[in-house]
Amino acid sequence: MHAENRYCFDHQPLLIVISGPAGVGKDSLIRRMKERGTDFHFVVTATDRPPRPGEVHGVDYIFVNTEEFLRMEQEGELLEHAVVYGQHKGIPKQQVRDALASGRDVVMRIDVQGADAIRRLVPEAVTIFLTAASEVEQEARLIARGGDSHVQLEKRIRTAREEMEELRKFDYVVVNGTCQLDLAVDKVLSIIEAEHCRVRARRITL
Amino acid sequence: MHAENRYCFDHQPLLIVISGPAGVGKDSLIRRMKERGTDFHFVVTATDRPPRPGEVHGVDYIFVNTEEFLRMEQEGELLEHAVVYGQHKGIPKQQVRDALASGRDVVMRIDVQGADAIRRLVPEAVTIFLTAASEVEQEARLIARGGDSHVQLEKRIRTAREEMEELRKFDYVVVNGTCQLDLAVDKVLSIIEAEHCRVRARRITL
Numbered sequence: 001m002h003a004e005n006r007y008c009f010d011h012q013p014l015l016i017v018i019s020g021p022a023g024v025g026k027d028s029l030i031r032r033m034k035e036r037g038t039d040f041h042f043v044v045t046a047t048d049r050p051p052r053p054g055e056v057h058g059v060d061y062i063f064v065n066t067e068e069f070l071r072m073e074q075e076g077e078l079l080e081h082a083v084v085y086g087q088h089k090g091i092p093k094q095q096v097r098d099a100l101a102s103g104r105d106v107v108m109r110i111d112v113q114g115a116d117a118i119r120r121l122v123p124e125a126v127t128i129f130l131t132a133a134s135e136v137e138q139e140a141r142l143i144a145r146g147g148d149s150h151v152q153l154e155k156r157i158r159t160a161r162e163e164m165e166e167l168r169k170f171d172y173v174v175v176n177g178t179c180q181l182d183l184a185v186d187k188v189l190s191i192i193e194a195e196h197c198r199v200r201a202r203r204i205t206l
Numbered sequence: 207m208h209a210e211n212r213y214c215f216d217h218q219p220l221l222i223v224i225s226g227p228a229g230v231g232k233d234s235l236i237r238r239m240k241e242r243g244t245d246f247h248f249v250v251t252a253t254d255r256p257p258r259p260g261e262v263h264g265v266d267y268i269f270v271n272t273e274e275f276l277r278m279e280q281e282g283e284l285l286e287h288a289v290v291y292g293q294h295k296g297i298p299k300q301q302v303r304d305a306l307a308s309g310r311d312v313v314m315r316i317d318v319q320g321a322d323a324i325r326r327l328v329p330e331a332v333t334i335f336l337t338a339a340s341e342v343e344q345e346a347r348l349i350a351r352g353g354d355s356h357v358q359l360e361k362r363i364r365t366a367r368e369e370m371e372e373l374r375k376f377d378y379v380v381v382n383g384t385c386q387l388d389l390a391v392d393k394v395l396s397i398i399e400a401e402h403c404r405v406r407a408r409r410i411t412l
Contacts, residue, residue, distance in 0.1 A: 006339060006340040006341075007337060007338075007339065007340055007341070007370070007381075009379060009381065128403075129405070131213060132213075133212060133213065134212040134213055135212075135213070164213070167405060168405055169405075170405050171404065171405060172400065172403040172404055172405060173215055173403060173405050174403055175213075175215065186399075187399060187400075187403055189396075190395075190396040190397075190399035190400050190403075191396075191399075191400040191403055193392075193393060193396035193397075193400070194378065194393075194396045194397040194399075194400035194401070195400070197334075197378040197379055197380055197393055197396075197397055198377065198378055199335070199373060199374055199375075199376050199377060199378060199379050200374075
C-alpha cells in the first residue's frame with residue numbers, strides 16, 4: 001500500500017457509444033469534441049469503399065479492399081460490422097482494445113442498429129442517444145443534408161421515427177437542438193465525467 | 207401534442223444526497239455550489255440546538271425547541287432524523303416535497319448513516335460520497351478542524367475509517383482533494399447534469 005494510504009478508486013477507461021437517427025448531428029458532435037481537445041480515442045471505422053477526395057486513411061476511415069474486409073470479418077477482428085448501401089463498414093476490435101489498454105476513453109459513433117450490437121457485446125458500454133428537439137427539427141435536418149430523392153427522404157424519415165423507439169434502450173439521451181451543438185457537447189462531457197465517478201466501475205473485456 | 211411534435215423527455219427534479227466522513231468538506235462543497243449560483247434547493251435541517259452567533263433561522267438551520275422537534279418527529283414530518291451529541295437534527299419532509307414540486311433539484315448534505323436512511327426511503331435519490339484523496343488527508347482535516355480532545359479525535363478517525371466502508375453503497379464517489387474544492391464541485395455538477403440526461407428518469411414520491 002502507498003505510504004500515504006491513498007484511497008484506491010477504480011479509474012477504468014470507458015467505452016462511450018454516440019448514436020441516434022441519421023441527420024441528428026453525430027459527426028458534428030464528435031468533430032466538436034475533437035476541436036475541444038478532449039483526450040479520447042475516437043474510433044476509426046474500417047470500410048471497403050474508396051476514399052473520397054480529402055479523406056485520410058487512418059483518420060477518417062481505415063480504407064481496405066473488400067477481400068481484406070471480409071478476412072477481418074471472418075477472423076473475428078471486427079467488434080461490429082454492417083453493409084450500408086452495398087459497402088462494408090466495421091469497427092476493428094484491436095483498435096478499441098489498444099485504446100482501452102492505454103487507459104483512454106474510447107468514443108464510438110455508430111447507427112442505432114449498431115448500438116444494439118455493441119450493447120450486447122459490451123454491456124459495460126455507456127450508450128448515449130443523440131436526438132433533435134422535435135420531429136420537425138429532425139426532418140428539417142434530413143432535408144437540409146440534401147442528395148436524397150423524395151422516396152429516399154420519406155424512407156429516411158420513417159427510419160428516424162422507428163429509431164426514436166430505440167431510445168429507451170440507451171443509458172442517456174442528449175438533445176442536440178439547432179445551433180446548440182456546444183450545449184450537447186457539454187452534456188456528453190458531463191456524462192463521461194459522471195460515469196468516471198460511478199462507484200461500480202465498468203471494467204471492459206473485449 | 208405540441209404543434210411541432212416536440213419530443214417529450216422527462217425532466218424530473220432530482221434528490222441529490224451529498225455525504226461522506228466528517229471533515230471531508232461537505233459544508234464547504236455546498237457553500238461553493240451556492241456561490242456558483244446554481245439553481246438548486248439546498249435542504250435546511252431542523253434542530254433543537256440554540257443558534258450560534260451569526261446563524262440565521264431558515265438559512266443555516268430551522269431552529270425549533272425540543273418539544274416542537276419531537277412533535278415533528280412523532281407526526282412523521284421528518285424525512286430523516288438523528289440525535290447528534292444529545293441534540294436533535296432532522297430534515298423536514300414538506301420542504302423537500304415543495305422544492306421538488308417546484309421542479310427544482312434538491313441538494314441534501316447528510317452524514318453517512320443518514321444517507322443510508324434516505325436511500326431506503328427514496329431509492330431514486332442520487333447519492334454522492336465525498337472523500338479525501340487519502341487516509342492521511344482525511345486525518346489531517348479532522349485534526350485541522352480542532353476542538354476535539356485526543357480521545358474524541360481517535361474516535362472520529364475510527365468512525366471515518368468505518369464510513370469509508372459504506373462507499374460501495376453510493377452511486378458516485380467524488381474526491382475532494384486538498385485545495386481542489388472547485389474540481390469536486392465541477393464533478394458534482396457533472397453528475398447532476400448527467401443524471402438529468404438519464405433515459406430512465408427517477409420520479410420521486412415522498
